[in-house]
Amino acid sequence: MNFTFSEDQILFRDSVREFLNNEVTAESLRARWDTPSGRCKELWAALAELGLTGMLVSEANGGLGMNEIDFVLLAEECGRAALPEPLVDTVLVATPVLQQAGKDDVLAAIATGQSAVAVQATEGALVADAEFSEYLILQENSAVYLVSSADATLELQESIDPGRRLYSVSWDASQANVLADGDRGVALQAKMFNLGALGAAAQLLGLSQRMIELSVNYTSERNQFGKPIGSFQAVKHHLANVAVKTEFAKAPVYRAAYSVAHNLSDAAQHVSHAKLAATEAATQAAKSGIQVHGAMGYTWEVDLQIFMKRAWALAGAWGSRGEHKARVASAVFGPERSLGAGQTFASAS
Amino acid sequence: MDLKYTPQQQEFREEVRAWMQANVPSVPLKSFDTEEGFQQHREWEKTMNEGRWGMVTWPEEFGGRNLDLIQWLIFEEEYYRANAPTRVNQNGIFLLAPTLMEYGTEEQKARILPKMATGEEVWAQGWSEPNAGSDMAAMRSKAELEGEYFVINGQKTWSTRAVYADWLFGMFRTDPDSERHRGLTFILVPLDAEGITVRPIPQLDGLPGFAEIFFDNVRVHVSNRLGGDGEGWQVAMATAGFERGLMLRSPARFQETARRLVELYIENQESADQDPAIREAVLQAYMQAEAYALTTYQTACRLNQGGKIGPESSTNKIFWSELDQDMHATAMSILGARAELLPHASAAEGVGRWLDGFLFAQSGPIYAGTNEIQRNIIAERMLGMPRA
Structure with missing residues (x-):
């Protein structure tokens, strides 16, 4: 029994945090909002250079051959940075799917940074980053398909989060490459859903921590009644409550990564618990964050909105709260x- | 990361399980807030000690097994699964003992721990005073050194278990000119000493679970000082740290309550589902008890590897105490008209335990540092917000 991350995993996390801190600033995010793609090709190349895009790609295909446990801390950092580029979906969701289907060429292209892969959570769902990505993993009935994004018709669907790029996708399944169908297809769809929900949960955890930091900083500097508003208990207790929720969402998220990596029989339940706990923490961080920022929290100017809107978006992505509760309930009451x-x-x- | 128990850990679990099956009393003991129940619980501590199960993390010389925190958690899981009696000496074994291990002299450890382990000496706490509750540093009970003896005068209150306990540990002001956290000394006091008056305070269930203690020129030998003169605050903070941390409220207790709540809900599902909030609350209870267990395992593994408990441990107290309140409130909702029945009422057969638990859960957010104080600690020490 060793429920800790290794020193190497922590050091890697720290170096990625520092990199994202320097490269993904609020200014750079705001600048991207105004471009059509909303994405930065140079940053994607830099992420590949660090080995991040190919983290879960096997060494034979030019990757680092790591697993979901190694990546979960980095997914958390992607959330903390509100990274717009589709690193989490490409690494955590698409890579294991393509690995299982033996798509060596695409995997090699992921590792070099040449390709990103966007993933559809369920049949008919909007696909995030479909335009930025060279490939799409799509679903129809019990089958999972690999589609070149050039072969699909994409229509942008704007999100409240200006950093998101969502698309409805029209495509022809009869012309597409089948990754799995029948029972294997259904199993692959379930695996994709768990991986995607785990990625969202980890990002929500990072977002929650970032919103706490922003709120602590703001309330330590803003003075009223002659002192920082962060010295008042009413303000402190808002943020302490968020800290409690966040602290107790961490272990469920890390456990879910372990269960997914080891294909445990209750991985779905663990992922759903993680997604629910992290969503609860991040939505509370947003609600309390805006409250302690006062009117400033309701402005476009203050950076809190970047993280708050990502949290609102991810709260509903990769399974609504209702879906995840139903999955936990079937295990608990079954x-x-x-x-x-x-x-x-x-x-x- | 490896979330499998080792074969040794599995074997240890089997060993605890077998012993508990053979030894846990089949008829529940009376409340340890009654004289008879207290003696029954004292006997149980003795039985546990004979099997060397009293405190498995202690060194062998004091009756322990020198086991690590993971084994401690496994022990607790089997203990609560077996529905074994609540530990009457929890102030001693969970709170004082870790402090003694850190600050006690060899003489003190050898004198105090073995008798604590057998239940021969049961401990009470002496922190709060009438004007020093959440503001503990305002305490004024004093201990003046005269030769080899402290002479103690003053008053403590809300002293849990003090009515039937044998010893008390607490802080007293040894420097009369000192203020706040300075000038306090941690002293162990025999409750049968001359000049001590223990006045029971009936708690919400009518039983004397805590007491006021009056000290009138009570003489205590200086060998009962724990840590240095005037260092009481640091020593006490170590105790409080353990209290909030792993020992006092291990996850197994709440996981078993959550399990019983799920069963109660399923047995009464038809009526319970008329209020959709109940199903949601039961589900949340299960997930939160699980989150508490996962988080505790994570901390225990970190500590096993030489890590330290940080300020984030203040989140524990809030989490388990509110979870306990929520779970019992949900049970009361499910029970409807039966909820108000005292456990011994014949119509409460099988469900009376929920009311006892509900009453006790009301104290959780208050004892061991109110949750408001915990929130201040989280905000200031964990998040770094400005002090008031």
Whole structure:
């Protein structure tokens, strides 16, 4: 039993945090809002240079051959930075799917940074970053397809988050490359959904922490009644409550990464718990964040909006709260339930 | 990261389970807030000690097994699964003992720990005073050194277990000119010493679970000072740290409550589902108990590797105390008209335990540092917000 990250994993996380801190500034994000693609090709190349795009690609295909546990801390950093480029979907969702389907050429292109891959969460769902990405992984009935984005018709659907780029996709399944169908297709769809929800959960965790930091900074500097408003208990307790929610969302997210990486039988339940807990933390961070920023929190000018809007967007992406609650409920209330003290790690052992 | 138990950990679990199955009393003990129940619980501590299960993390010389925190969590899981009695000496074994291990002299450890382990000496806490509750540094009870003895005068209150306990640990002002956190000394006091009056305070269930203690020229030998003169605050903070942390409220307790809540809901689902909020609350209870367990395992693994408990541990107290309140409130909602029945009412058969738990859960956000104080600590020490 060792529920910790290794020193290497922590050091890698720290270096990625520093990189994103320097490269993904609020100014650079705002500048991207006004461009059609909303994305930065140079940054994508730099992420590939660091080995990030190919983190889960096997070494034979030019990647680092790491797993979901290695990446979950980095997905958290992508959230903290509100990174617009589709690193989490490409690495955490598309890569394992393509690996399973043996798409070596696409995997090699991911590792070099030549290609990004956008993923559809469920059949008919809007696809984030479909235009920036060279490939799309799409779904129809029980099959999963790989489609060149040039072969699909994309229509931009604007999001409240100016950093998001969502598209409705028209495409012809009969012309597309099948990655899996039948029972294997259904299993692959389920795996994709779990991976995507895990990625969203990790980002929400990072977003929550960033919103706490911004709120602490603002309330430490803003003076009223002759002192910083952050010295008042009413303000402190708002942020303390968010800190509690965030602190207790971390372990469920990391456990979900472990369960997915090891294909545990209750991975779906663990992912849904993680997504629910991280969503709760991040939406509370947004609500309390805007409150302690006062009127400034309601402006376009203050950077809180960048992270708040990403949190609102990801709260509903990769499964609504209702869907995730239903998945946990079926395990907790179902006839096979096995609950109580000592059962937490039963499926791992 | 590896979330599998080792074969040794699995074996240890089996060993605890077998012992608990063979030894946990089949008839629940009376409340330890009654004289009879207190003695029953003291006996249980003795039985535990005979099996060397009293405090598995302690060194072997004091009756422990020198085990690590993961094994401690496994022990607790089996303990609560077996529905074993609540630990009457929890102030001693969970709060004082870790402080003794860190600050006690060899003489003190050898004198105090073995008797604590057998339940021969049960401990009470002496922190709060009538004018020093959340503002603990305002305490004024004093201890003046006369030769080899402290002479203690003053008053403590809300002292849990003090009515039947044998010893008390607490802080007293040894420097009469000192203010606030300075000049306080951590002293261990035998409750049968001359000059001590213990006045029971009936708690919400009518039983004397805590007490006021009056000190009138009570003489205590200087060998009962824990840590240095005037260092009481630092020593006490270590105790409070453990209290908020892993020992006092391990996750197993809440996971078992969550499990029972799920079963209660399923047994009463038809009526419970008339209020959709109940199903949601039961689901949340399960997830939160699970989150508390996961987070605690994470902390325990970090500490096993030499890490330290940080200010984020202040989030624990808020999390478990509010979870406990929510779970019991949900149970009361499910029970409807049966909820108000005292446990011994025949019509409460099988569900009376929920009311006891509900009452006790009301104290959770208050004892061991109110949740408001915890929120201040989180804001100031964990988040770095400006002090008031």
